[in-house]
Amino acid sequence: MKLSTLIATCSLAAALLHSSMISANPLSPEAAPSRPKNIVIMIGDGMGPAYTSAYRYYQDNPNTQEVEQTVFDRLAIGSASTYPAAVSGVVTDSAAAATALATGVKSYNGAISVDTDKQPIDTIMELAKKRHMSTGVAVTSQINHATPAAFLSHNESRRNYQALAKSYLNTDADVLLGGGKKYFPAALIKEFEAKGYHYLADFSQLSQVTQPKVIGLFADVQLPWAIDEPEANRLSLMTSKALELLSTNQQGFVLLVEGSLIDWAGHNKDIASAMAEMHEFARAIEVVEQYIRNHKDTLLVVTADHNTGGLSIGANGDYRWDSQVLRNISASPTTIATEAIAADDWRTVVESRLGLSLNESETRQLANARMQGHKVLDNAIKRLIDTRSNTGWTTDGHTGMDVQVFATGPAASLFSGYQDNTDIANKIISLLPKVIPAQQSQNQDAPKATKITGVSQEPKGQSLTQKPSAMNATLTQ
Numbered sequence: 222m223k224l225s226t227l228i229a230t231c232s233l234a235a236a237l238l239h240s241s242m243i244s245a246n247p248l249s250p251e252a253a254p255s256r257p258k259n260i261v262i263m264i265g266d267g268m269g270p271a272y273t274s275a276y277r278y279y280q281d282n283p284n285t286q287e288v289e290q291t292v293f294d295r296l297a298i299g300s301a302s303t304y305p306a307a308v309s310g311v312v313t314d315s316a317a318a319a320t321a322l323a324t325g326v327k328s329y330n331g332a333i334s335v336d337t338d339k340q341p342i343d344t345i346m347e348l349a350k351k352r353h354m355s356t357g358v359a360v361t362s363q364i365n366h367a368t369p370a371a372f373l374s375h376n377e378s379r380r381n382y383q384a385l386a387k388s389y390l391n392t393d394a395d396v397l398l399g400g401g402k403k404y405f406p407a408a409l410i411k412e413f414e415a416k417g418y419h420y421l422a423d424f425s426q427l428s429q430v431t432q433p434k435v436i437g438l439f440a441d442v443q444l445p446w447a448i449d450e451p452e453a454n455r456l457s458l459m460t461s462k463a464l465e466l467l468s469t470n471q472q473g474f475v476l477l478v479e480g481s482l483i484d485w486a487g488h489n490k491d492i493a494s495a496m497a498e499m500h501e502f503a504r505a506i507e508v509v510e511q512y513i514r515n516h517k518d519t520l521l522v523v524t525a526d527h528n529t530g531g532l533s534i535g536a537n538g539d540y541r542w543d544s545q546v547l548r549n550i551s552a553s554p555t556t557i558a559t560e561a562i563a564a565d566d567w568r569t570v571v572e573s574r575l576g577l578s579l580n581e582s583e584t585r586q587l588a589n590a591r592m593q594g595h596k597v598l599d600n601a602i603k604r605l606i607d608t609r610s611n612t613g614w615t616t617d618g619h620t621g622m623d624v625q626v627f628a629t630g631p632a633a634s635l636f637s638g639y640q641d642n643t644d645i646a647n648k649i650i651s652l653l654p655k656v657i658p659a660q661q662s663q664n665q666d667a668p669k670a671t672k673i674t675g676v677s678q679e680p681k682g683q684s685l686t687q688k689p690s691a692m693n694a695t696l697t698q
C-alpha cells in the first residue's frame with residue numbers, strides 16, 4: 222500500500238467511524254456498532270465479474286419481465302486489483318492473492334503468507350488469535366488448499382500440502398471444515414484429537430457438533446460438485462455451523478468461507494458446474510446475511526481472489542447467452558461422461574442429463590468422442606454446452622482483471638470504491654480490536670475488546686510484531 226493511500230484509507234476510516242458514532246442512537250439496543258466484533262471473509266475463488274453477471278442471468282426467473290437481483294447485486298460496494306508482487310507479473314494465482322487478502326502484503330505466485338524473501342507475515346487469523354478471538358475456515362476444496370492455507374499458515378510453496386496440513390496443528394484454529402482427508406493421515410488426526418479437536422469424517426456428523434474445536438474432513442480432496450448434489454447444500458451448512466460454534470467466544474471471531482470450486486470449474490471451462498458452484502456460494506453468503514440481521518456486530522466482506530477462464534457471456538460475434546440451457550442440465554459434464562460411457566443407450570442418457578435433443582452433427586461428435594474415452598467425451602460435452610449457451614472462454618488459467626468487493630455490517634462502507642486486494646486486508650486488520658494484555662484477558666470483568674477507541678491501533682494495518690521485511694514490502698509495493 223502506498224503511504225498516500227494508507228493515509229487516505231485511515232482518514233476515511235476515521236471519518237466514517239466518527240460520523241456513524243454521532244448518528245447512532247446510544248439508547249437503541251438495535252443500533253449497530255461502528256466496529257465489528259465478528260468478521261466473516263468470504264472468497265469466491267476465481268469469481269471474476271463475468272461470473273456474478275452470468276449468475277444473475279442463470280438465476281433469472283424467465284417468467285418475469287425484469288432481471289431479478291442476486292445477493293451479489295445487493296451487496297456490491299467496490300472493486301479490487303489483484304496483481305501479485307512484481308516478480309510474478311500482473312496475473313495472480315490463488316496463493317499470492319490469498320496472501321494479499323490475509324496479510325495485506327503482496328508476494329510471488331505460490332507463496333503462502335510469506336513475503337518475497339520467504340519470510341512469514343502475520344495473517345488476519347493470527348492477529349485475531351492474539352486478541353483472543355476465535356478463528357475458523359469453511360471451504361469446498363481441501364482445507365489445506367491455497368486460500369485457507371494462506372489465512373492459517375505459512376509456506377514458501379502452496380504445493381507443500383503435507384507440511385501445510387501438519388502446520389494446522391499450531392494454528393489454534395477453532396473450526397476447520399472442508400475436504401482433504403488425503404492430507405490428514407490417522408496419525409495426524411490423533412495429534413489434532415490430543416489438542417482437543419473433535420474429528421468429523423462424515424458430513425452427517427456435522428449437525429451433532431455443539432462446541433469447538435472441530436476438524437471436519439468430508440472428502441479425500443475437494444467436496445463433490447454442487448451440480449451433482451444440489452440438495453446437499455454443504456457450504457451453507459458448514460457456514461452456518463461455523464457461525465454457531467464461533468459465536469460462543471465473547472471476544473468475537475474471524476471466519477473465512479471459500480467457494481473454492483468456482484475456480485476449479487473455471488479451469489475446466491465448465492460453465493454448468495461453475496454456475497452451480499456460484500449458487501452454492503451465493504446461498505452461503507445468504508446464510509451470513511441472515512446471521513448479520515440477528516447479530517449487528519458482524520461485518521461481512523466478500524470478494525474474489527482473481528478471475529478464472531476469461532469467461533465471457535456471449536461469444537463469437539453472436540449477441541446471445543442462453544442461460545436456460547444451463548438451468549436444464551442436471552449433472553456435471555464429468556458425471557454425464559461417466560454415465561454415457563457405461564450406458565449402451567448413451568444418447569438417451571446425455572439428452573436426459575442435458576435436458577435437450579441432440580441434432581445429428583452433435584450426436585456424431587459425441588459418438589466419436591465417446592470412442593476416445595472419458596476425458597475426450599467430458600470435453601466434448603462441455604464444448605456442446607458452450608455452443609448451445611454461447612459461452613466463451615479465453616484460457617484454462619487465470620486472467621488479471623479486477624474483481625468485485627461486496628460488504629455489509631459495521632464499517633462495510635470502508636470497502637467502497639476501488640482498492641487493492643492488500644487494502645482489503647489492511648482495512649480488516651485496522652478493524653480488529655486492541656491487543657488485550659494477558660492479565661486483563663483472564664479477568665472476566667475486563668472491558669469488551671469491541672469498545673471503540675479510534676480507528677486503527679495499527680496505523681499501517683500491520684501488526685507491530687510483524688517482521689521488518691514484511692513492513693518494507695508493504696511500503697514499497
Ligand SMILES: [Zn+2]
Nearest residue numbers: 267315484529
Ligand atoms: Zn485457479
